[in-house]
Amino acid sequence: MTDLLDGPVEAAAGLSVHGADAVDRSLPASTRAALVAARVPARLAAKDPTLWGPEAQAEAETRLGWVDTFRRSRDLLPQLAELAAELADLDHVVLAGMGGSSLAPEVIARTFGRSLTVLDTTDPGQVRAALADRLERTVVVLASKSGSTVETDSHRRAYRQAFLDAGLSEAEAGRHFVVVTDPGSPLADTAAEMGAIVVLADPQVGGRYSALTAFGLVPAALVGVDVVGLLDEAEALAESFARDHDNPGLALGAALGAAATGGRDKIALVSDGTGIDGLGDWAEQLLAESTGKSGLGVLPVVVESPDSPGLTGPDVLAVAYGGSLAVNAVPGGGATPDVTVNGPLGAHFLAWEYATAILGVVLGVDPFDQPNVAESKENTNRILTAGPPAEQPSFTEGAIEVYAPAGAPDDLTGVLRGLVEGLDADGYLAVMAYLDRVADADVARLRAVLAATTARPVTFGWGPRFLHSTGQYHKGGPQVGSYLQLTGAVRTDLPVPGRPYTFGRLQAAQAAGDRSALTGRDRPVLRLHLTDRVAGVAQLLDAAARLNI
Structure with a gap:
């Protein structure tokens, strides 16, 4: 200090x-x-694209728009004002987007004390709860730069079906959607078919740099944030760059x-x-x-x-x-x-x-690409097609099935201790929870509990949200990580309309695909499956706390 x-x-x-x-x-x-x-x-x-070397130059030439996107974003202001006025009766804003399409709007809403429901999950319980919340007053912002994000497409299908089941016509249902995407993306075409409002984002800005583009500003404007102020603050700072x-x-x-x-x-x-x-x-x-x-x-x-x-x-x-x-x-x-x-x-x-x-x-790295993000997506698609791998738990303790590497202890506290004590001298532990970010929120306390037992860094991420974030680092960064994956039983699944799978199956495939990517790199992965989520979370936190005894 x-x-x-x-x-x-x-x-x-x-x-x-x-x-x-x-x-x-x-x-x-x-x-x-x-x-x-x-x-x-x-x-x-x-905006010199040669800063990161010749291999990164082509990518950088199309991804440096964030340096001054705050200027071009001002062109959106009349459309945003019109949009907020037109949809004033739809005062429950749901943002369906992953990674850069949802993280910045969530920060904006939280910082300004505005209500925004962020749907960046495939957990059927969390999706079902969102669908049941003020549906008649809901506007869904579908945000996807590529327009092909599987999670966002699944949310679109679920909400559209829910609106139709509630008695809305096709045209009426379309009014409840605002689509934010890049020009020419498949989602732009789908939005036109749905009769949804489309706001096109800056194509010269990558997803994780898109806070001050339409991806950040549309949800912010709909929940009543002064987006002009955000642009003014950025422009003032840019003068120093x-x-x-x-x-x-x-x-x-x-x-x-x-x-x-x-x-x-x-x-x-x-x-x-x-x-x-x-x-x-x-x-x-x-x-x-x-x-x-x-x-x-x-x-x-x-x-x-x-x-x-x-x-x-x-x-x-x-x-x-x-x-x-x-x-x-x-x-x-x-x-x-x-x-x-x-x-x-x-x-x-x-x-x-x-x-x-x-x-x-x-x-000496290209800060604008994400070469390993597609790997887990491809694994997920393969598992959705071929079915999940056959797995048997090493043992079951209470409400938790333990899937541990060969030779691991046969008790929950023991396998957790083995994972923590086995961290490399320069390693880290990543907790990856494929659970309900709302109903299972207590499990996030696990990060601090485990961090208190080891001198090594411990991260926590909600799946599949983190696949669009730290998931790239897990696979492309230094191979020194150890991984604790948490999954949970699905009591009441939810179909993805028009697709041959459910949200529960999609979530399980994403978890299995990520496990495959990590074990393929010979990294330690311990999977704990909660057969009863409430009891399992409490049991897991108790077992982790005993590591300090």
Whole structure:
């Protein structure tokens, strides 16, 4: 904390970064000085696609629109105002989208205290509960850049059938949908057939960089957020991007790069409680999917609060984020982070995107592709066609079936201890829960419980949501991870209309496909199947707590 208070503060447009200079000075040679010498800030501000090398150039040429998309997004403002007025009677907004199509709108809604139901799951219980909630007042925002996302297509089919079953005509049902997608995508054609409203996104911006495009702004406008303010905040910050000094985005990117190349390649993200809610989940996808490839990358670890375990470690850089600080306020919200980032949300979005692109330069990776995301999708499709693999539990304890590697202990606490104690010296543990993010929410407490038992980083992700986020890092990043996969019994399944499978079968196939991808890399994978979800979650938390005894 002394470095935070005594070191220089880099600030512009209300966004301040503390501690970055100390991180940069911790290496024999300055990462920031090397970036400035190579004119990286000015070149990135000018959207130079050669920054990441010849192999990445073609991709970068079509993915640097985020640098100034806030300007083009202003063209959407009249359409957004008209849309909000036209659909004013539909005051329950459901966002069906995955990864970058849903994470930024969720942060916006949470930060501004607006109600937004985010449907980024294939869990039949969670989907069924969403369908039963204020259906007659619901507008569904279908968000998919490619227009072919299986989860979003399944949600579209389920909601359309629910509207028709409620007595709406085809035309009336179409009015309850707003589609956000790229020009020319299959979903745009489907939307026209449905009679849905279509808002086209900026095709020069990749999904995880799309916070300030239609993907972030349409749901935000429908729930009543001042989207003009977000664009103004980003535009004000962008004026600093070409500068070598007074450039908080450069300070953050250089600090992340210096940490990663200096042995701190795990980035703990924690809110300092000053008004930005949920940004860690969005930044997690941005960092993991942008850098986790070719055996390289940084692993973001979202930590619940400043006093939760997981902020420290020999290979961990702790970064706290929040809104504007009061005069003389101590940054970090009571934690002891290495770096803090504070300011308005629109500036946060753009600063983290800029810093991630800078990090890609330092690491030598293409921050705009995601070469391993398709692997689990292909595995899922194969399993949906051929059926799930035949598996027998190693043993059953209470409400949990345990699927453990050969030679593992034959009790739940024992297999958990073996997984935790078997972590590599530079490894991490990823908890992957293919469960109901609402009804089974208590299971997320497992991250902190397990993190308290080990000096290694522990992450938590809801499946299949994390497949569009840290899933890329799991497969493309350093192969040092160990994995705890949680699945649950489906008591009442839900069909996907027009498809030969149910949501429960799709969820199970996604889990099995991801297991196949991880075990194919010879990584440790422990699967726990909850035959009774409520009892199983309680039993699992109890078993994990006993690891400290």
